Amino acid sequence: MLIVGLSGGVATGKSTVSNVFRAHGVPIIDADLVARQVVVPGTSTYQKLRAEFGAEYFDDEHGGLLRREKLGKLVFNDPEKRKKLNGITHPAIRWEMLKQFLYLLFTGTKLAVFDTPLLFEAGYDRFIGTTIVVWCDRDKEIARMMKRDNLSREDAESRINAQMDIEEKKKRAKIVIDNNGDIDDLRDKAREIIADLDKSWKPYIHYLILAVIFGVLPLYLLKKFR
Numbered sequence: 001m002l003i004v005g006l007s008g009g010v011a012t013g014k015s016t017v018s019n020v021f022r023a024h025g026v027p028i029i030d031a032d033l034v035a036r037q038v039v040v041p042g043t044s045t046y047q048k049l050r051a052e053f054g055a056e057y058f059d060d061e062h063g064g065l066l067r068r069e070k071l072g073k074l075v076f077n078d079p080e081k082r083k084k085l086n087g088i089t090h091p092a093i094r095w096e097m098l099k100q101f102l103y104l105l106f107t108g109t110k111l112a113v114f115d116t117p118l119l120f121e122a123g124y125d126r127f128i129g130t131t132i133v134v135w136c137d138r139d140k141e142i143a144r145m146m147k148r149d150n151l152s153r154e155d156a157e158s159r160i161n162a163q164m165d166i167e168e169k170k171k172r173a174k175i176v177i178d179n180n181g182d183i184d185d186l187r188d189k190a191r192e193i194i195a196d197l198d199k200s201w202k203p204y205i206h207y208l209i210l211a212v213i214f215g216v217l218p219l220y221l222l223k224k225f226r
């Protein structure tokens with residue numbers, strides 16, 4: 001299976017690109033979505049968060065849902081609390097993503113997208129076949145974020161500053177998408193990339209390696225040691 005890691009800056013167009021992949025039938029492992037799923041009421045991660053941070057971070061009038069913004073504000077300004085939050089949520093997120101990856105692997109999926117803003121920060125890019133970074137000029141990034149999330153310029157800038165420098169991400173990526181044009185332009189670029197990836201031989205090479213590991217090698221060892 002060819003896994004494509006998709007990343008970029010905040011509001012630079014990652015979701016727009018991953019939606020084009022989805023529309024082409026490519027499965028998406030969405031780290032943001034997984035991060036939301038692992039903290040729904042009833043999960044063990046939810047219980048741990050509640051025990052650690054207290055009831056004030058949960059909306060008990062609406063099913064006990066985690067108050068993400070409130071907790072986000074707390075950990076943004078407190079590295080110790082952020083460490084605690086990551087220590088609780090990250091293992092659950094990694095485990096869920098691994099389950100989704102194994103499911104796709106064993107159901108014979110040829111191409112899948114791993115959509116995560118922290119592709120490079122978390123070092124996932126080292127294990128991934130191809131990486132895509134979507135970027136746009138800082139002014140556009142700020143304007144799109146302010147419009148979509150109803151943020152002040154200051155808040156938008158501090159969100160960008162909290163992430164790895166986009167120039168560093170562009171350097172590390174195999175494919176770089178310039179999203180300074182209009183949104184249809186972006187979708188066209190994504191479609192061109194999908195067409196190129198569809199021609200890739202990498203998934204077949206991976207399957208060949210897996211066939212050798214799980215098929216031919218055990219047979220060889222059985223014959224040798226019997």
Ligand SMILES: Nc1ncnc2c1ncn2[C@@H]1O[C@H](COP(=O)(O)OP(=O)(O)OP(=O)(O)O)[C@@H](O)[C@H]1O
Pocket residue numbers: 008009010011012013014015016017117144145148179180181182183184186
């Ligand atoms: N080329 C473009 N022209 C105008 N608006 C755009 C363009 N590309 C994306 N947008 C808009 O900018 C916003 C952010 O885009 P999108 O959600 O795809 O980014 P993202 O990188 O996934 O964001 P996040 O970092 O929050 O996950 C959306 O409202 C989207 O419609």
